[in-house]
Amino acid sequence: xxxxxxxxxxxxxxxxxxxxxxxxxxxxxxxxxxxxxxxxxxxxxxxxxxxxxxxxxxxxxxxxxxxxxxxxxxxxxxxxxxxxxxxxxxxxxxxxxxxxxxxxxxxxxxxxxxxxxxxxxxxxxxxxxxxxxxxxxxxxxxxxxxxxxxxxxxxxxxxxxxxxxxxxxxxxxxxxxxxxxxxxxxxxxxxxxxxx
Amino acid sequence: xxxxxxxxxxxxxxxxxxxxxxxxxxxxxxxxxxxxxxxxxxxxxxxxxxxxxxxxxxxxxxxxxxxxxxxxxxxxxxxxxxxxxxxxxxxxxxxxxxxxxxxxxxxxxxxxxxxxxxxxxxxxxxxxxxxxxxxxxxxxxxxxxxxxxxxxxxxxxxxxxxxxxxxxxxxxxxxxxxxxxxxxxxxxxxxxxxxxxxxxxxxxxxxxxxxxxxxxxxxxxxxxxxxxxxxxxxxxxxxxxxxxxxxxxxxxxxxxxxxxxxxxxxxxxxxxxxxxxxxxxxxxxxxxxxx
Numbered sequence: 001x002x003x004x005x006x007x008x009x010x011x012x013x014x015x016x017x018x019x020x021x022x023x024x025x026x027x028x029x030x031x032x033x034x035x036x037x038x039x040x041x042x043x044x045x046x047x048x049x050x051x052x053x054x055x056x057x058x059x060x061x062x063x064x065x066x067x068x069x070x071x072x073x074x075x076x077x078x079x080x081x082x083x084x085x086x087x088x089x090x091x092x093x094x095x096x097x098x099x100x101x102x103x104x105x106x107x108x109x110x111x112x113x114x115x116x117x118x119x120x121x122x123x124x125x126x127x128x129x130x131x132x133x134x135x136x137x138x139x140x141x142x143x144x145x146x147x148x149x150x151x152x153x154x155x156x157x158x159x160x161x162x163x164x165x166x167x168x169x170x171x172x173x174x175x176x177x178x179x180x181x182x183x184x185x186x187x188x189x190x191x192x193x194x195x196x
Numbered sequence: 197x198x199x200x201x202x203x204x205x206x207x208x209x210x211x212x213x214x215x216x217x218x219x220x221x222x223x224x225x226x227x228x229x230x231x232x233x234x235x236x237x238x239x240x241x242x243x244x245x246x247x248x249x250x251x252x253x254x255x256x257x258x259x260x261x262x263x264x265x266x267x268x269x270x271x272x273x274x275x276x277x278x279x280x281x282x283x284x285x286x287x288x289x290x291x292x293x294x295x296x297x298x299x300x301x302x303x304x305x306x307x308x309x310x311x312x313x314x315x316x317x318x319x320x321x322x323x324x325x326x327x328x329x330x331x332x333x334x335x336x337x338x339x340x341x342x343x344x345x346x347x348x349x350x351x352x353x354x355x356x357x358x359x360x361x362x363x364x365x366x367x368x369x370x371x372x373x374x375x376x377x378x379x380x381x382x383x384x385x386x387x388x389x390x391x392x393x394x395x396x397x398x399x400x401x402x403x404x405x406x407x408x409x410x411x412x413x414x415x416x417x418x419x420x421x422x423x424x425x426x427x428x429x430x431x432x433x434x435x436x437x438x439x440x441x442x443x444x445x446x447x448x449x450x451x452x453x454x455x456x457x458x459x460x461x462x463x464x465x466x467x468x469x470x471x472x473x474x475x476x477x478x479x480x481x482x483x484x485x486x487x
Contacts, residue, residue, distance in 0.1 A: 064259045064299055076250075081377055131249040
């Protein structure tokens with residue numbers, strides 16, 4: 001299985017294709033609804049993002065965390081439903097140049113177009129497998145907006161070792177297995193309805 | 197009965213609920229894994245590994261540890277029936293303790309201010325569903341249901357003339373349109389009849405029955421079997437990547453309806469079909485029972 005190291009090599013990301021499993025070693029950051037809004041507001045006000053968001057994968061995740069003294073530990077950290085971020089991701093890529101988004105459930109056409117434009121991919125990590133993900137985190141490097149957004153919505157920066165398996169479901173050529181599977185599901189649905 | 201001690205005792209079943217899966221659900225996931233290949237098998241392997249890690253390391257399988265919800269079956273002759281206020285207090289105390297000790301994710305947000313108190317309590321939360329039954333026992337099921345599957349809930353006020361065929365079509369359309377979003381393979385809870393709110397509450401209550409167990413009414417049993425089989429022909433597959441297993445089970449409950457209304461409630465539950473069931477003795481001790 002391919003292992004991508006961070007800071008990400010843009011060519012390596014653009015070469016990933018749908019149905020290809022891979023893992024990530026290095027740094028990732030979490031961002032869900034409120035964090036996207038916050039980071040985009042920040043950019044609009046002309047402020048710099050707290051880290052280089054183009055170099056690391058964005059993980060749609062609201063983790064369970066445990067505070068130990070003055071450091072944090074990841075307890076469980078699976079993906080959240082990505083489609084909620086559909087309203088942000090094209091703008092997010094335009095603003096920050098982020099290349100990999102990791103979540104669950106897939107994203108829509110607006111994001112697919114932006115991935116083509118920016119040479120990015122969307123990858124799925126198994127929903128609910130938070131305990132498995134936590135095992136790949138070596139260190140919690142940083143956290144941003146914790147006080148304001150709370151634990152699940154804050155931007156966490158994790159150092160990970162072989163985080164995965166991640167399955168590419170949308171790639172930089174515009175392919176999306178979500179689109180293909182949707183069409184197949186609809187055909188199957190019609191068959192079932194006809195035989196009721 | 198001491199409410200503080202009871203709150204502490206209750207942390208254990210909450211922990212068991214979020215770190216392990218009930219045996220029938222786990223067996224169904226293992227069976228599904230054998231049927232699948234390629235991407236679908238990768239998903240089920242990751243699921244089974246996550247369950248194993250959760251149990252071994254006593255950490256939540258999924259980071260979304262749900263909205264804290266207690267379903268209570270209160271026997272009308274429960275000897276400590278005059279202590280229900282204290283039990284209610286203990287439920288609240290228990291989720292606060294569990295938030296720190298297990299830990300579970302703080303999951304209560306004020307819908308107006310957006311503030312999260314950080315301890316899994318809030319207005320009416322933990323939610324307690326009281327049901328009066330016969331007997332002397334007080335039985336509780338803790339059902340921490342996640343947001344991803346709950347977001348896929350649906351209420352339809354169906355035209356009554358469409359009948360059972362209409363119900364089948366509606367349910368299959370919903371399962372198809374949800375795709376991977378509720379974290380399949382799901383358990384799909386369906387509530388028929390009653391009123392708008394009754395059908396939704398029946399749909400959720402149907403999820404309390406173990407995976408694989410059939411409704412006692414033979415007509416409902418057949419309907420559950422048929423919908424399960426047809427749902428698995430849709431090809432959504434584990435986590436929506438395509439495959440044979442879209443649902444682990446379909447559960448149906450019903451109440452009589454108004455002649456003009458045919459409410460159909462749908463409450464999907466993710467593969468992490470978590471719960472614990474236990475009795476609270478009149479002395480305030482916990483006895484875990486089959487879930």
